[in-house]
Amino acid sequence: MEKNSDKKHPGGVSRRDFIKGMGTGALGTAVLPPLLGQTIATRKGRVPVYDKKTITLTVNGKKASLTVEPNETLLDVLRDRLDLTGAKKVCDRGECGGCTVLLDGAPVYACMYLAIRADGKAVKTVEGLAEGEKLHPVQEAFIEKDGYQCGFCTPGFLMTTSAFLEKNPAPSLDEIKQALSGNLCRCGNYAKIYGAVDTAARKMRGA
Amino acid sequence: MREFKIAQPRTADELAALLAETKEPVAMMAGGTDLIDELKSGVATVGLVADLQAVAGLAGIVPEKDGLRIGAMTRIVDLAEDAAVARDYPSLRQAALSLATPQLRNVGTVGGNLCQRPRCWYYRDPQVVCRKKGGFNCYAFQGRNKYHAIFGGGSCYIVYPSDLAPALISLGAKATIGTAKGDKVVPLEQFYALPEIDVGRENILDKGQFLKNVRVPAPKAGQKAAYVKLKERGTWDFALVSAAVAGVVQGGVFAEISVVLGGVAPIPWRLRKAEDALRGKPVSEALIRQAVDEALKDASPLRENGYKADLVFAALKEAVLAAAA
Numbered sequence: 001m002e003k004n005s006d007k008k009h010p011g012g013v014s015r016r017d018f019i020k021g022m023g024t025g026a027l028g029t030a031v032l033p034p035l036l037g038q039t040i041a042t043r044k045g046r047v048p049v050y051d052k053k054t055i056t057l058t059v060n061g062k063k064a065s066l067t068v069e070p071n072e073t074l075l076d077v078l079r080d081r082l083d084l085t086g087a088k089k090v091c092d093r094g095e096c097g098g099c100t101v102l103l104d105g106a107p108v109y110a111c112m113y114l115a116i117r118a119d120g121k122a123v124k125t126v127e128g129l130a131e132g133e134k135l136h137p138v139q140e141a142f143i144e145k146d147g148y149q150c151g152f153c154t155p156g157f158l159m160t161t162s163a164f165l166e167k168n169p170a171p172s173l174d175e176i177k178q179a180l181s182g183n184l185c186r187c188g189n190y191a192k193i194y195g196a197v198d199t200a201a202r203k204m205r206g207a
Numbered sequence: 208m209r210e211f212k213i214a215q216p217r218t219a220d221e222l223a224a225l226l227a228e229t230k231e232p233v234a235m236m237a238g239g240t241d242l243i244d245e246l247k248s249g250v251a252t253v254g255l256v257a258d259l260q261a262v263a264g265l266a267g268i269v270p271e272k273d274g275l276r277i278g279a280m281t282r283i284v285d286l287a288e289d290a291a292v293a294r295d296y297p298s299l300r301q302a303a304l305s306l307a308t309p310q311l312r313n314v315g316t317v318g319g320n321l322c323q324r325p326r327c328w329y330y331r332d333p334q335v336v337c338r339k340k341g342g343f344n345c346y347a348f349q350g351r352n353k354y355h356a357i358f359g360g361g362s363c364y365i366v367y368p369s370d371l372a373p374a375l376i377s378l379g380a381k382a383t384i385g386t387a388k389g390d391k392v393v394p395l396e397q398f399y400a401l402p403e404i405d406v407g408r409e410n411i412l413d414k415g416q417f418l419k420n421v422r423v424p425a426p427k428a429g430q431k432a433a434y435v436k437l438k439e440r441g442t443w444d445f446a447l448v449s450a451a452v453a454g455v456v457q458g459g460v461f462a463e464i465s466v467v468l469g470g471v472a473p474i475p476w477r478l479r480k481a482e483d484a485l486r487g488k489p490v491s492e493a494l495i496r497q498a499v500d501e502a503l504k505d506a507s508p509l510r511e512n513g514y515k516a517d518l519v520f521a522a523l524k525e526a527v528l529a530a531a532a
Contacts, residue, residue, distance in 0.1 A: 040214060042224035043387075049214040049255070070213040070256065071246070093244055097310065106284070106313040112243045113314060114236075116213055117260055160309065181442035182308025 055119035060128025068115045075099045075110035086126035086155045097183030100156035101125050107160045126155035137203035138162045147196030149187035156183050161197050208247045215258045222262050223387040227415030233257050237319030240311050249333035274424040279318025298432035302374035305436045308443050318418045325365035352509040359472035363402035372475040373451035373467040374434045378423050385419040399474035429455045433529035435522045446470040450522035452530045478502045490531040495524050
């Protein structure tokens, strides 16, 4: 749910942004940029600078527009602003993989990605993996092969695996280990996770 | 994470002007995977971040008539999966694939990796004001120094942490530095600078400058290269010692050779004495031992990192034999 209370005009420029822009950009009356933030004047022109910015994300196929500050991570925005708590905040330092989401199709650590830089990109979280009640083959395989114990790392493993198998539909065990090397399971369930990935690969190939 | 503003320049000219003309300190964010860590921990204290993501022309791998141009904002994954890199520079591909994790390679960039800040635990501790952060002491010198430098220390015993630079330097790469007054090109080896020159930074980038791209020369006939990374874990680890070897092999003899180490010195460390010992003689384990012994005369290990001398031999043996094969 979006908690930002800024009222946006249809053009996307709030009254507050407009007044602020007028205050800082003395020459800003002639041409209004599409989103009126502040700018830093340089000899090569005015460089946009933001202490907040309205961004648009496509999250699990749906557009979401919200105003973020530069120090908000994609993970915090997904969890705290969009109520998508599937991606887990564990180490918060890009070391464990619990927050893995797909950004334009590629697995990334959402805790180490600024939300403001995700403007215009597509994000897929574990909530978007199943199609309605129909689980993704990777989810089915993790259930069938007990590819989890406590389950806390599982959303990250599912996202990494789903993107990996799109790129490499018939991986070897060593390739599976390499592909999942950025996800940690503190229960130490790796043997069954690797088995689940192998099963998922077979399901996705229809083998 | 601390509060900061983010500037999003759209051209290299805007970026150079922003960096040159802004009074307050600015941190450049390429992939951001390391800078965000520093901003969260408080090691980075800037109030303004320059986001390089939207700067036109900084990403991409472009074949040129005399080699390959790799833009600073090229993602590591794109370098690792590039067909020309796999064909002409296998050691560079090995280095790219040895680095971090798939998630970080999908975001991290060539330029960010080349400019990565050190991993020294005193530097990374926001409570510690070491020499690099404006204090008086290098705490690694008499403190815990298992992962620190055996070459080139003195005022600061950090090690150069990343994988691409040793491979690129061994291949003869050059760096293009963008400035408000136009580009300048330096051998990548000379892009890095020891703490005795300026303890606060690891390279020669002055205020107003940024790394624009690296250019790797076209491979010579008979060029062979290898990259070997020794680390404590199987994956997702920084090098204890890494070795990049490149040269021209004729009949089991290196007619030309360059040897660059990572993880042993504050900058990627060229082993010229080892190169001289290896050049022009039939490659053998004994010759490599002799070359390493010659090079290690310059080493000054600290209390806990003497083992790195043995790893230099192990890494170099594997890399030289692989390249000569």
